[in-house]
Amino acid sequence: MSDTSSQRMEPFVRHEMLPEQAPPSAQSGIVKWSRDNLFSSTSNSVLTVLSFVSIYYIIASASPWLFNGIWNASSIRECREILDGAVGGCFAVLAERWNQLLFGFTYPDDQYWRPTLAFVLLLAAAAPVMFFKYLPSKLLFFTAIYPFLAYWLIWGGPILSPIFALLGFVAGYLVWGRLVNKSFAFGFFGAIAAAFVTWAIGGAITGAVAPEQSLLSAVPSRDMGGFMLNLILGTVCVSLSLPLGIALALGRQSDMPIIKWICVVFIEFVRGVPLITLLFVASVVLAYFFPPEASIDLILRVIIMITMFSSAYIAEVIRGALAALPRGQYEAADSLGLDYPQAMRLIILPQALKISIPGIVNVAVGLFKDTTLVSVISMFDLVGMIRGPILASTEWNGVYWELFAFAALLFFIVCYGISQYSQWLERELATDHR
Amino acid sequence: MTTLSDPPQGSFRLSMLLNDTRYRSYTFQFIALIALFAAFAYLGSNLVQNLRAAGLNISFEFLGEPAGYDINQRLIPYDSQSSHWQAAKVGVLNTLLVAFLACVTATVLGVVAGVLRLSNNWLVRKLMAIYVEAFRNVPVLIWIIIIFTIMTAVLPSPRAFRGDDPAATMLFDMFAFTNRGVYVPAPSFASGILGSAADWLIILASLVGSFFVSRWNVHRADKIQEATGQRPATFWVNLGIWLGPLVVLCWIMGLTWEYPALKGFNFAGGLTIRGSLIALWFALAIYTGAFIAENVRAGIQAISKGQTEAAASLGLRPGRIMNLVILPQALRVIIPPLISQYLNITKNSSLAIAVGYMDITGTLGGITLNQTGRAIECVLLLMLFYLTISLSISAVMNVYNNAVKLKER
Numbered sequence: 001m002s003d004t005s006s007q008r009m010e011p012f013v014r015h016e017m018l019p020e021q022a023p024p025s026a027q028s029g030i031v032k033w034s035r036d037n038l039f040s041s042t043s044n045s046v047l048t049v050l051s052f053v054s055i056y057y058i059i060a061s062a063s064p065w066l067f068n069g070i071w072n073a074s075s076i077r078e079c080r081e082i083l084d085g086a087v088g089g090c091f092a093v094l095a096e097r098w099n100q101l102l103f104g105f106t107y108p109d110d111q112y113w114r115p116t117l118a119f120v121l122l123l124a125a126a127a128p129v130m131f132f133k134y135l136p137s138k139l140l141f142f143t144a145i146y147p148f149l150a151y152w153l154i155w156g157g158p159i160l161s162p163i164f165a166l167l168g169f170v171a172g173y174l175v176w177g178r179l180v181n182k183s184f185a186f187g188f189f190g191a192i193a194a195a196f197v198t199w200a201i202g203g204a205i206t207g208a209v210a211p212e213q214s215l216l217s218a219v220p221s222r223d224m225g226g227f228m229l230n231l232i233l234g235t236v237c238v239s240l241s242l243p244l245g246i247a248l249a250l251g252r253q254s255d256m257p258i259i260k261w262i263c264v265v266f267i268e269f270v271r272g273v274p275l276i277t278l279l280f281v282a283s284v285v286l287a288y289f290f291p292p293e294a295s296i297d298l299i300l301r302v303i304i305m306i307t308m309f310s311s312a313y314i315a316e317v318i319r320g321a322l323a324a325l326p327r328g329q330y331e332a333a334d335s336l337g338l339d340y341p342q343a344m345r346l347i348i349l350p351q352a353l354k355i356s357i358p359g360i361v362n363v364a365v366g367l368f369k370d371t372t373l374v375s376v377i378s379m380f381d382l383v384g385m386i387r388g389p390i391l392a393s394t395e396w397n398g399v400y401w402e403l404f405a406f407a408a409l410l411f412f413i414v415c416y417g418i419s420q421y422s423q424w425l426e427r428e429l430a431t432d433h434r
Numbered sequence: 435m436t437t438l439s440d441p442p443q444g445s446f447r448l449s450m451l452l453n454d455t456r457y458r459s460y461t462f463q464f465i466a467l468i469a470l471f472a473a474f475a476y477l478g479s480n481l482v483q484n485l486r487a488a489g490l491n492i493s494f495e496f497l498g499e500p501a502g503y504d505i506n507q508r509l510i511p512y513d514s515q516s517s518h519w520q521a522a523k524v525g526v527l528n529t530l531l532v533a534f535l536a537c538v539t540a541t542v543l544g545v546v547a548g549v550l551r552l553s554n555n556w557l558v559r560k561l562m563a564i565y566v567e568a569f570r571n572v573p574v575l576i577w578i579i580i581i582f583t584i585m586t587a588v589l590p591s592p593r594a595f596r597g598d599d600p601a602a603t604m605l606f607d608m609f610a611f612t613n614r615g616v617y618v619p620a621p622s623f624a625s626g627i628l629g630s631a632a633d634w635l636i637i638l639a640s641l642v643g644s645f646f647v648s649r650w651n652v653h654r655a656d657k658i659q660e661a662t663g664q665r666p667a668t669f670w671v672n673l674g675i676w677l678g679p680l681v682v683l684c685w686i687m688g689l690t691w692e693y694p695a696l697k698g699f700n701f702a703g704g705l706t707i708r709g710s711l712i713a714l715w716f717a718l719a720i721y722t723g724a725f726i727a728e729n730v731r732a733g734i735q736a737i738s739k740g741q742t743e744a745a746a747s748l749g750l751r752p753g754r755i756m757n758l759v760i761l762p763q764a765l766r767v768i769i770p771p772l773i774s775q776y777l778n779i780t781k782n783s784s785l786a787i788a789v790g791y792m793d794i795t796g797t798l799g800g801i802t803l804n805q806t807g808r809a810i811e812c813v814l815l816l817m818l819f820y821l822t823i824s825l826s827i828s829a830v831m832n833v834y835n836n837a838v839k840l841k842e843r
Contacts, residue, residue: 037556044555051557185452258463262470272824273817274781280799280816284809288484289477369573376788383575400583408572408580415571 065089065401075395093399094406097390101406104225105380105389111156114216115228118153121146122235130421133428147239154224154232156216160209164202168195184341221297225380227410233299233381234368237306242360244307245314246353250344252319263315270312275370278305283377302374310367317359321352354429361422365415372411382407496806497522503801505792507708518802525794526819532714532793533780539719540779541772544726551731562727569724574782577721582713582789589613589709592700610694610701615708617694617701624688633687640679648672710791714783722779726772733768734760766838773831780823794819 025031039045068088072095073079079090094101103112125146128139148162172195180187224232251263270278282305283298290296325348333343375384386403390396450457485491497519504514509527512520551562569577590602592612604610610617623633652668659665694704737760745755784795794816803812 037554040554044553044558047553047555047558051561055561256459256463256466259466262466268825269817269821272821272828274784274795274820276784276795277799277813277817277820280803280809280813284803285813288481288810291480292484292487365571369571372573372575373785375575376785383573383579387579400587404576404580404583408576411573411576412568412571416567419571 069402071095076397076399077395089402090399091402093390093396093402097396100226100389101382101385101403102226103228104223105385106223107225107228108217108219108223111217111219114153114156118150119228119231121150121153122231130425152216154228155219155221156214157218158206158210158214159216160202160206164199164206167202168198171195171198184339221299224299226385227382229299229374229379229381230368230371233303233306233371233374234364236303237310237371238364238367240303240307241311241314244311246318246349248311248315249318249322252315253322267312267315270309271316275306275309276373276376278309279373279377281305298377298379302377302379306367306371310363313363313366314360317356317363318352320359321356322348324355325351357429358422358426361418361425365418368415368418369411382410490807492810493808494811496802496808496811499806501802502805505797507711507792518798518806521797521802522794522815525792525797528786528791529780529783529793529795532711532718532783532786532791533776535715536718536722536779536783537776539715540722540726540775543719543723544772544775545730547723547727548730548734551727552734566724566727569721570728574717574721575785575788578714578717578785578788581717581720582709585709585713586613592696595696595701596699604694608693610696612701613709614700615706616712617704617706619691619693620703620705621689621691624690625686636687637680637683640683641676644676644679648675651675708791710786710789713789714786714791718779718782722775722782725778726775729771729775730764730768733764736767737763769834769838770831773827773834777824777827780827781820784820 022028026035038048064087066089068083068086069091070079070082070088071091073082073090073092074096076090076093079088079092083090099109099112103115107115125143128135128137128143145166148166152159152162172191175194176187176191178187179190248263248267251259252267254260254263279302282301286301286305287296329347329351330343333347338346372381372383374381375387378384380388386407390403391399452458452461498517500515501518501521502514503521505512505521505524507528508524509531510520510524512524547562547565550558551566553559589611590613592610592614594601595604595610595612602612608619623630651671655666655668692703694701694706697703741759741763742755745759746752750758783793784799786793787796787800790796798812799816803809806812
């Protein structure tokens with residue numbers, strides 16, 4: 001008899017898992033990504049094809065111009081001779097007029113190192129403020145003395161002027177520290193009085209002692225120009241308009257009707273007119289309002305008007321942020337017995353300024369772009385240099401695209417960098433974790 | 435025994451002016467008023483002194499004197515013997531024209547770009563992001579100059595249209611794109627009813643009437659849908675309401691087109707839209723369209739995702755979700771910044787002097803100011819004009835905000 005029991009089939013039980021198989025080729029990798037993101041429906045596919053066609057067209061027409069460029073020629077005619085009919089950009093204008101585009105028409109040639117050093121130091125001075133969590137806070141001392149150092153580097157003149165200007169602020173700060181505990185008014189007005197006294201003494205001493213030939217030769221303001229002028233106007237006006245904007249915002253929402261109405265009228269008037277009319281005021285009208293013997297530089301008048309302009313916009317941003325604070329914050333400050341300046345300084349303004357950072361950065365970027373408007377009142381900033389001395393000269397008449405693309409690129413780099421920084425800053429300061 | 439005595443009455447002391455919060459605000463306001471008057475007195479005295487030294491005075495009589503310069507684009511009659519005031523009026527109309535055209539175009543561009551930035555097509559999203567970032571980060575003056583350079587340096591001159599084998603040809607034999615401007619056919623009414631201006635007013639009145647009738651039609655369809663559940667078709671009826679009266683009126687008044695034709699070295703006839711107007715219009719529209727795109731995107735993203743999901747769970751299709759659920763809520767967030775962008779367009783149109791377009795800044799603030807030397811009066815009038823426009827646009831925005839405000843109890 002056969003032994004069937006030993007040939008009985010055992011049920012199959014798997015003991016280890018099968019290895020995973022790769023997904024089908026149409027469901028993984030770039031094919032799946034394209035199907036989901038580029039070709040997910042008929043209309044999407046049409047849009048994708050149209051986009052590809054237009055991208056190809058743009059790149060095909062722009063890349064010969066970009067990569068076939070001439071960097072070494074001395075006039076547009078020479079560029080065209082070298083190209084001999086081919087398509088190519090005449091970038092030699094940038095190479096030859098680089099210093100003029102950056103520093104202006106009449107800035108002395110051998111002194112270019114001064115604004116360059118001031119610009120590098122600007123980055124070094126802004127870094128402790130921009131990345132305050134990651135850099136030691138002692139570096140803020142350098143940020144505090146940077147404005148005076150930069151003024152002395154760019155404008156030159158006797159070194160005693162910026163030193164005494166700095167000493168005035170130091171004296172004011174010391175007096176404020178001593179007196180503010182008595183009352184805010186004492187501290188504030190005492191500080192202003194101390195600063196003015198120091199400046200008056202310093203002005204007298206500088207006038208008496210200044211040597212004939214100072215360490216850095218004085219450069220008059222009308223020689224400033226190029227992209228340096230845009231940067232100077234942008235940084236000075238934004239930094240000066242911040243405290244003014246905060247004061248205007250606080251005044252606009254105060255309970256005292258006269259102060260409130262002064263602020264409201266100022267803000268609405270300045271926001272309702274275009275910047276170019278304010279620049280017209282700076283160039284032709286403002287001189288009538290100063291005493292006859294005072295002759296104020298055009299750049300100073302322009303800085304005054306642009307500061308007024310941007311402080312009104314910043315005041316509106318901060319007003320929105322103050323309105324976004326819950327009313328409980330004000331009431332809690334009152335219940336702790338803090339008076340108005342203490343409540344503002346310790347509780348309200350830190351929160352309001354944090355909320356308003358994106359808005360302020362928007363205003364700052366907009367203002368930096370608006371500094372190109374000074375070319376309309378014949379100051380030779382970057383756009384003024386391009387339209388004026390460079391395009392009007394016989395060697396470079398007709399070189400439009402290279403120059404305007406360069407100007408657009410410079411502004412794009414700065415403005416895009418600032419807006420990316422502000423998005424990073426918002427993420428850093430976000431205290432809510434959702 | 436206890437004696438009752440009145441609580442001590444605080445007598446007024448002078449130091450209370452600074453220390454007592456009841457009186458301190460009056461003190462500060464008094465000081466502020468004194469400081470304001472002192473500042474105005476100082477500036478005013480300087481002004482009077484400087485004006486006297488220069489031999490000038492403040493007077494607006496120059497507005498009545500003949501201007502002595504020509505304006506190449508004008509909507510109202512003007513020649514070089516018209517007064518400065520007439521030149522200012524031409525400038526005002528030019529400003530309003532370019533601002534209106536740019537506002538309409540910018541809104542269309544901005545809404546399209548904003549909605550496309552939220553599309554689920556990766557390539558389209560990235561392209562729109564590049565457009566928005568490129569135009570937002572470069573000054574508007576540079577864009578105006580670039581587009582003007584495109585118009586003057588790239589487009590052919592009218593001479594290129596001459597000859598048997600011309601280098602450039604007209605589009606449909608109706609439109610000519612040259613470096614001096616764009617020549618389009620000009621409409622006019624051959625057998626008009628009252629006169630050319632009144633004919634256009636009749637057309638405008640018929641358009642306004644069509645608007646209200648079509649709104650009433652939609653309202654009627656809503657009522658029927660609420661009562662019976664069936665919605666009558668409104669699209670074709672509305673189309674007829676808009677087009678019917680228009681077509682009939684144009685046929686009655688005999689609408690004719692005058693085509694531009696090459697005569698000699700230039701085009702004659704038709705309507706000329708100069709390069710400076712087109713450059714300013716397109717530059718402002720594309721530049722502000724990038725900002726409007728960001729506002730639209732922010733508005734749509736401000737609506738929580740739950741709304742979309744709830745609408746989808748009710749069975750609504752994506753188009754209906756956008757029209758009926760998302761957009762009405764998003765408009766409340768989009769419209770206030772949109773109106774401030776319109777304000778920005780109007781103020782940025784003052785850059786017209788960079789391309790030679792004669793808006794109010796070019797006539798009143800440019801040539802009139804330089805010729806008559808009346809800087810203070812001209813700048814004052816200029817600022818007054820822009821202030822009026824800004825305040826009216828802000829008033830419109832406030833009216834809209836109050837109308838759609840969420841009414842809280």
